[in-house]
Amino acid sequence: MKKKYLAWMINGGEINIRSHDFIIQKLSQNFDKIYYINILNLVFFKKQIKKNFLTGENLPYNLIYYEPKNFFEFRNFLKDKKLIAISNFGKDFEDLKKHFILNFLDIDFIQISNVGNIQWSYHANNDKLYTKVKFRLAKFYTQKLVNLLSIFSLVPKVQIRFLSNLKIIENIKKNKIKNFLLKLKLFHAKELILINSRTHDEFFENKIIPSEEFIVLLDSDLDHPDDLMAGQKYTEEEYNTHYDNLKSLLEKLSKKFNKKVIITVHPRSNLDQKKKIFPNYQVFKHRTQEFISKAFLVLFFDSSAIVDGILLKKKIVTLISDILGRLSKDGSNKYSNLVGFYQFNLNEIDNFQDTKVVAEAEKRILLYDKYIFQNISPDGKNLGYKKIIETIKKRFFEENKS
Numbered sequence: 556m557k558k559k560y561l562a563w564m565i566n567g568g569e570i571n572i573r574s575h576d577f578i579i580q581k582l583s584q585n586f587d588k589i590y591y592i593n594i595l596n597l598v599f600f601k602k603q604i605k606k607n608f609l610t611g612e613n614l615p616y617n618l619i620y621y622e623p624k625n626f627f628e629f630r631n632f633l634k635d636k637k638l639i640a641i642s643n644f645g646k647d648f649e650d651l652k653k654h655f656i657l658n659f660l661d662i663d664f665i666q667i668s669n670v671g672n673i674q675w676s677y678h679a680n681n682d683k684l685y686t687k688v689k690f691r692l693a694k695f696y697t698q699k700l701v702n703l704l705s706i707f708s709l710v711p712k713v714q715i716r717f718l719s720n721l722k723i724i725e726n727i728k729k730n731k732i733k734n735f736l737l738k739l740k741l742f743h744a745k746e747l748i749l750i751n752s753r754t755h756d757e758f759f760e761n762k763i764i765p766s767e768e769f770i771v772l773l774d775s776d777l778d779h780p781d782d783l784m785a786g787q788k789y790t791e792e793e794y795n796t797h798y799d800n801l802k803s804l805l806e807k808l809s810k811k812f813n814k815k816v817i818i819t820v821h822p823r824s825n826l827d828q829k830k831k832i833f834p835n836y837q838v839f840k841h842r843t844q845e846f847i848s849k850a851f852l853v854l855f856f857d858s859s860a861i862v863d864g865i866l867l868k869k870k871i872v873t874l875i876s877d878i879l880g881r882l883s884k885d886g887s888n889k890y891s892n893l894v895g896f897y898q899f900n901l902n903e904i905d906n907f908q909d910t911k912v913v914a915e916a917e918k919r920i921l922l923y924d925k926y927i928f929q930n931i932s933p934d935g936k937n938l939g940y941k942k943i944i945e946t947i948k949k950r951f952f953e954e955n956k957s
Contacts, residue, residue: 557637559952562590562662566597566644566653572614573841574822575643577757578667581940583615585948593622594644597629597653626656638662639951642713646698654701654710663951664711666744668718669939671752671931672859673889705743706736715950716744717943719752721933748946750939754862755932763848765867769817770808771846772801773855774833776824793878798832800876800901804854805836811909814851819843821858852913857886865894865923866931870916876901895922 563579572579572591583589623629642664644650704710718724724747727733736742757763777789777797789797805816818838820829830838839846847853847863853871855861856879864871873896875887891898897915899907934942 557635559637559639560588560590561586561947562592562638562640564592564594564640564642564644564664566594566650572618576613577753577760578669578940578943579618580613580615581944583617585944586617588617588619589615590638591618591620592638592640593620594629594653594657596622596624597626597656626659630660633660633662639665639947641665641667643667646701651697651701654704658708658710662711663714665947666713666716666718667943668716668720669750669752670859671719671754671862673886673893673930702743706741712742713744715746715748715946717748717750717939717946719750719755719930719933719939721749721929724749748942749934750942751934751937752862752931752939754866756939757844758863758866759936760938763867765869766849767851768815768849769846770805770812770814770852771817771819771850771854772805773843773847773853773858773860774818774820774824774829775856775858776821789878797876797878797901800904801874802833802835803904804874804899804901804907807907807909808852808912812851812913817846817850819846819860852916857890861890862931865926868920868923870913870920871896872912872916873898874901875899878902894926895919 561582563575563582579589579591621632623632640662644653646654701710705712727737727742727747733742737745737747740746777794808814809816816836818829818833818836819842820826820838820840822841824840826838826840843858843860844863847860847869848867850864850869853861853864853869854874855871856874861871871894873887873890875884875898877900879887887898890896897912897919899912
């Protein structure tokens with residue numbers, strides 16, 4: 556009989572567990588061995604593209620990195636192993652062939668969707684038909700295709716999907732076709748289990764004590780890969796105007812409220828480049844959660860990290876600019892509409908009223924509770940990671956007792 560192992564499966568070049576550090580640490584404390592598998596090179600005959608190495612701080616001793624050179628090496632690796640794999644790769648066009656290949660292997664897949672953020676918007680940034688079709692094919696239609704193919708077992712189904720978005724579960728159950736498929740275990744995820752988000756878990760597990768020391772900007776890259784794919788390009792003048800207005804806003808707020816400004820950037824951002832853009836402020840990578848907890852005011856365009864600020868009931872302002880593409884504007888508008896954040900347009904910096912902005916942001920904190928219930932803490936006071944671990948052990952690792 557094959558021995559069962561838990562695995563975390565990804566498809567990518569830059570390998571760092573930091574964004575999933577909390578749940579991986581918890582899993583490593585509850586399972587003897589965890590394979591961290593990168594399927595970047597998982598094709599039938601093509602040679603290995605590049606050898607990667609797992610990086611991160613405080614890597615668990617029992618987390619073993621494995622990167623198969625091709626399908627046949629991976630199949631051989633699985634000869635004496637049965638994997639219960641947490642899938643952390645997408646359903647984009649580039650991932651489609653990997654889903655087909657994985658269907659030839661005996662692996663039970665689990666999915667964890669517990670970020671607690673608003674789901675992505677799928678709109679191209681220009682009116683060219685080719686760009687629109689290409690973007691929606693890569694970001695939307697392929698996801699639908701993978702889900703459809705799983706119904707006919709042409710790609711692997713997800714055995715259990717843990718998710719913290721209550722509305723997704725409610726909408727599936729309201730949809731007669733989807734609910735019918737779910738009951739028959741023909742849906743792309745055979746079972747849906749509601750859990751609290753990772754933000755909920757980290758807040759209560761780490762007993763975070765908030766303060767109000769800084770004005771914190773969660774900066775977004777203007778050259779984000781999704782924006783470029785959507786056809787958005789900025790001129791040098793637009794680029795400079797955007798950051799001039801942004802720095803002017805930060806200066807006004809810092810001076811008015813006598814608070815130090817902190818800039819946090821996306822893990823994929825070029826830190827040295829950002830430091831040149833913001834020479835008068837401290838710029839950090841991988842410390843966003845820490846500084847949100849210490850924020851007097853949080854400013855952002857579109858970032859999943861903002862859920863920390865929502866749970867901590869921080870004053871939050873979502874930013875927008877006339878030069879931003881539709882993709883970025885949709886992200887800002889969605890948070891403004893669904894959570895209730897006050898929104899400020901950087902092009903109106905000359906008419907900026909600092910006290911009004913902060914007062915509006917504070918007033919709207921009362922609106923956060925609905926979002927917290929639906930997306931961050933929909934499962935009471937339970938810790939989501941404990942529910943994940945208990946369910947995996949019970950369903951896949953405990954021997955059936957007759």
